[in-house]
Amino acid sequence: MAWNEPGNNDKDPWKNKGGSNQGPPDLDDLLKDLGQKVSGVFGGKPSGSGGSGKSFSSVGIILAVIIAALVYAFSGFYTIKEAEQGIVLRFGQYAGTEDPGLRWKWTFIERIIPVDMQTTRDLPAAGFMLTQDENVVRVEMQVQYRVVDARNYVFSVTDADDSLSQSLDSALRYVVGHAAMDDILTSGRETIRQSVWEELEKIIEPYNLGLIVVDVNFKDARPPEEVKDAFDDAISAQEDEVRFLREAEAYARGIEPRARGRVKRMEQEAIAYKEQTILDAEGAVARFEKILPEYQAAPEVTRQRMYLTAMEKVYSNTSKVMVDVEGGNNMMYLPLDKIIQQQGSAPRVIPQATTGLSQAPVSTNTKPSTSGRSDRFSSGRN
Template identity: 40%
Template sequence: MAWNEPGGNSNNQDPWGGRRGGGDRKGPPDLDEAFRKLQESLNGLFGNKKRGGGDEQRPGGGYSLLAIGLAVLAAIWLYSAIYVVDEQEQAVVLRFGEYHETVGPGLNFYFPPIDKKFQENVTRERAYSKQGQMLTEDENIIEVPLTVQYKISNLKDFVLNVDQPELSLQQSTDSAVRHVVGSTAMDQVLTQGRELMASEVKERLQSFMDTYRTGITVTQVNLQSAAAPREVQEAFDDVIRAREDEQREKNQAESYANGVVPEARGQAQRLLEDASGYRDEVIARATGEADRFGKLLTEYRKAPDVTRERLYLETMQDLMSSTSKVLVSGDKGQNNLLYLPLDKMIDSRPGGSSASGVPAAAGSDLGARINSDLQQRDPRTRESR
């Protein structure tokens, strides 16, 4: 019969199986009574002893609850002991605080709390960014932002050798960047020197990671555009503009040099070739003269008088063929007469006119009359004729 059915002794029973303290009192059961019943149940688990005046516990009840509790604990332990490692992950297992093994992808099992597991993604590319003001070699302050990309290459070293390997990476990055920037001029940092600096930072940072055995591999270091602090940005802009003007002037000078230098080299080469041709000509002429002199000497030794006369005649012919004057020689003991062919001299002038503007025909007649007068006055000329 239910405790609240009509006819039942509802005044002496409650829904929790105990008697109510008062006859007509309603409400929740007494807390002391509830704690007493809980204590009796616990005592029954460890020996089925009676609690003063209470009913005896059933012989198998305590063991059943203990088995259920142990089963629940075993299920919880088994659930935590089985784990899955993905394709991109690895796990390091420590047993009693000492390295035990490195586990690859798949379903795995370990024994907590004896074993301790550290599971990380070893293929994912990780990144760390920083920015700070640094002093360059020429004592200028600039802000250098950079990004470091890295991944875990050795999970055992990553877990065991360093307490906080990623914090060590950040501190090592700061040290490497400051060393490289501090040994580089500001112009190189702001312009074309960033790629070389990034390579130096990566090499130096990887050396730190290998020395500390952090298990981290630095894959890439990206140095972004460095800039001056905002307080001196205008001055740096002026410097950049001046540098651009300098580069433009250099380009113009190089363009002018590219146009002038080849021309000068061509002229120099032409002068060298002319000098070489003149040298060859002089040598050839001298060689020919020497050969001719040698042959002439041979002929002179054979016939001195004839050779001397022929040389004299050839020399006089060469001299007289290039002059406009005519020398008329007389007999021995008489003076020579210099004949001036004025008509030929006037005709040889450019334009066929004299210096005084006299026509060539008039000048020719004048020269003929002068020569005729001279011949009539000088008897030697008539005799020679």
């Protein structure tokens, strides 16, 4: 039969403890035993007197107070990282800021909110927008910002990051709505970026968000997929136009210096020719002035000498042939230039006919008549 069945209840362990019927142990007895053991550990006398219970109560309270004080003291230490700044809230009210390092706060009284002050954060914005010329374009832009005032960043608005995101979207739609689609897709991207930056700073300035905009990046702008091919062709044509203009400018920059160089060379050659002509004329005049007194002193001799000099210049550059027209129908001549070139070789006979009449050999040693030569010279002078 189980000990807890009705009827005989002698097997109840709480009543038969120690061999006699006893009730459950009293809580005071348990605490007293525990106090005696603790007081024995700390040098007290583990007796059953009432003084030892009083001693245990005071020691336990002191020990608990000391442990609680230590736990409270150590729980107040905290660390603020190098890139952060701590916002101190005392009973929920702003009480100041803390610099990086190891700090201590009143637990349950003060609260610390760390704020990253050095990290550059990114915030994207994108969407389909209507341009000034009533075209739809999808624009993607990204803003980079940093916290400069921790108090304003935490307390000026409910969520500074969300406020900045809404301001960026508003500024982007305002600028795109006042720009043409061609400018957004092609050459006006930098202008759009600068305009969005300026408009964003104007929007967030009254709210004192404690933020500074570091940069605004224009990531992408494209038309809807339905008309993307047509816009791609237009953009390619504009890029070709710019490329052709650049090539033309490069060609002009290459041709112009060479043309200027040729002009300069021609000018210098003309100046040199002019100076040479003037010097030649001055030399001719000087030579004539020197010859004139000689001519006036002996005109015939001077005329004869000038004639011989002129003929020497003329005959020095021409082939010379001596012809003998005396002695019948045969005309004989001597090619003096050939004879001079063949000096040192054996004499040979050179036949030649010029009139179709009978030919006669002429020896290279034949000398022409001097009378005919003098007559020709005299007739030439006349």
